[in-house]
Amino acid sequence: MSSTARTARAFSIPRGVWALGFVSLFMDVSSEMIHALLPVFLVSVLGASVTAVGLLEGTAEAIASITKVFSGTVSDWLGKRKLLTVLGYGLAAVTKPLFALAPTAGWVFAARAVDRVGKGIRGAPRDALIAELTPAEVRGAAFGLRQALDTVGAFAGPLLAIALMAATADSFRTVFWLAVLPALASVTVLVLFVREPPRDNAHRDGARLKVTALLGTLGARFWWLVLVAALFTLARFSEAFLILKVADVGLSVGYVPAVLVVMNGAYALSAYPAGWLSDRMNRWGVFAVGAALLIGADLVLAFGVSIVTAGIGIALWGLHMGFTQGLLAALVADAANAPQRGTAFGVFNLVVGLALLAASVLAGVLWDRGGPELTFLAGAALTAAAALAALGLFRLGKIDGRKRSVD
Numbered sequence: 001m002s003s004t005a006r007t008a009r010a011f012s013i014p015r016g017v018w019a020l021g022f023v024s025l026f027m028d029v030s031s032e033m034i035h036a037l038l039p040v041f042l043v044s045v046l047g048a049s050v051t052a053v054g055l056l057e058g059t060a061e062a063i064a065s066i067t068k069v070f071s072g073t074v075s076d077w078l079g080k081r082k083l084l085t086v087l088g089y090g091l092a093a094v095t096k097p098l099f100a101l102a103p104t105a106g107w108v109f110a111a112r113a114v115d116r117v118g119k120g121i122r123g124a125p126r127d128a129l130i131a132e133l134t135p136a137e138v139r140g141a142a143f144g145l146r147q148a149l150d151t152v153g154a155f156a157g158p159l160l161a162i163a164l165m166a167a168t169a170d171s172f173r174t175v176f177w178l179a180v181l182p183a184l185a186s187v188t189v190l191v192l193f194v195r196e197p198p199r200d201n202a203h204r205d206g207a208r209l210k211v212t213a214l215l216g217t218l219g220a221r222f223w224w225l226v227l228v229a230a231l232f233t234l235a236r237f238s239e240a241f242l243i244l245k246v247a248d249v250g251l252s253v254g255y256v257p258a259v260l261v262v263m264n265g266a267y268a269l270s271a272y273p274a275g276w277l278s279d280r281m282n283r284w285g286v287f288a289v290g291a292a293l294l295i296g297a298d299l300v301l302a303f304g305v306s307i308v309t310a311g312i313g314i315a316l317w318g319l320h321m322g323f324t325q326g327l328l329a330a331l332v333a334d335a336a337n338a339p340q341r342g343t344a345f346g347v348f349n350l351v352v353g354l355a356l357l358a359a360s361v362l363a364g365v366l367w368d369r370g371g372p373e374l375t376f377l378a379g380a381a382l383t384a385a386a387a388l389a390a391l392g393l394f395r396l397g398k399i400d401g402r403k404r405s406v407d
Contacts, residue, residue, distance in 0.1 A: 025153035026153060032156075032264070039243045046104060049368065059109075060116040063113050067120025081125040088119065092115050123345065138279060140279040147275070148268050157260070158260035233352045234382050237375075270321075287323065298376045302373045
């Protein structure tokens with residue numbers, strides 16, 4: 001395909017998907033200004049243990065995933081994706097000041113939980129909305145674009161955090177207050193620039209009927225996908241441990257947000273190309289590259305003892321995210337029937353979130369008992385085991401990675 005044709009395909013992605021990408025970008029600027037500093041804030045200022053940080057991060061993501069099941073199903077039943085998307089982003093925006101006010105680790109836990117409820121409410125309806133706005137032939141690219149813009153925000157946020165920490169003499173709370181502004185911008189873009197496509201009565205009635213028989217109608221292809229994603233997620237714990245790794249090798253507190261700059265820079269650069277490539281070949285082939293990158297990242301982080309080697313491991317981690325996360329969303333959209341996409345994304349994210357909870361708690365326990373080397377070596381071993389399981393399922397024909405239009 002010529003470069004002109006590739007450009008035309010990129011611009012064939014609907015404007016609503018671009019707008020949702022910028023909504024994600026602004027919210028991630030806000031969230032990562034806080035989250036880039038939160039593990040160190042919890043440990044050094046509020047006196048929390050590393051195990052507590054792992055429990056907090058895993059529980060927060062599990063809360064988001066559980067909420068996605070209900071919001072996805074409700075969006076199928078109502079036929080209204082945007083309403084719940086606005087509610088979710090709005091709730092996340094109004095919780096940002098709670099981090100600045102937090103006097104204890106328990107307060108942070110509560111703020112993080114409410115923030116993740118907002119994420120849970122918006123996640124499945126937003127992804128279903130992207131699938132409904134986008135033609136099947138550019139679906140991988142559309143999810144990759146949304147993920148890339150989201151990730152631009154995820155490294156812009158830490159960059160702002162670094163600059164603001166320097167400007168405010170390492171005042172965590174001042175940075176947390178300023179994070180409120182991009183959150184408000186996110187909600188504004190969503191309200192003004194995203195339009196939901198109309199859904200006819202037959203489409204909506206089909207969703208209502210199928211929600212009542214959820215387990216039986218999502219299909220075997222979807223459930224095998226969920227199993228594989230859960231296995232890989234057990235190997236991919238919270239990025240909070242990347243932040244703790246660089247602190248362990250001596251990076252000063254004011255520059256700790258650089259971890260997420262490096263990770264999300266690699267993530268943003270790889271997400272759209274990986275999605276574009278997955279539209280032209282088997283998606284699982286692209287995903288396998290992501291698994292190899294995660295194993296490489298874990299090994300470098302396990303044995304690295306300098307800031308430079310830790311940075312290389314973090315960059316590899318970001319590349320792995322770019323080669324896997326948008327692809328998983330595209331695979332869910334491929335596997336689910338259109339009236340059930342909200343439910344499918346919700347169920348998928350519930351299972352993956354529970355796996356992330358288990359992975360993060362396990363990582364925290366291993367860190368407290370054996371240090372970062374044990375944590376990252378365990379991650380590499382689990383990734384290799386998950387990759388072997390996926391290969392076996394692929395050869396048995398349970399997962400195939402073919403693109404299908406099932407609207």
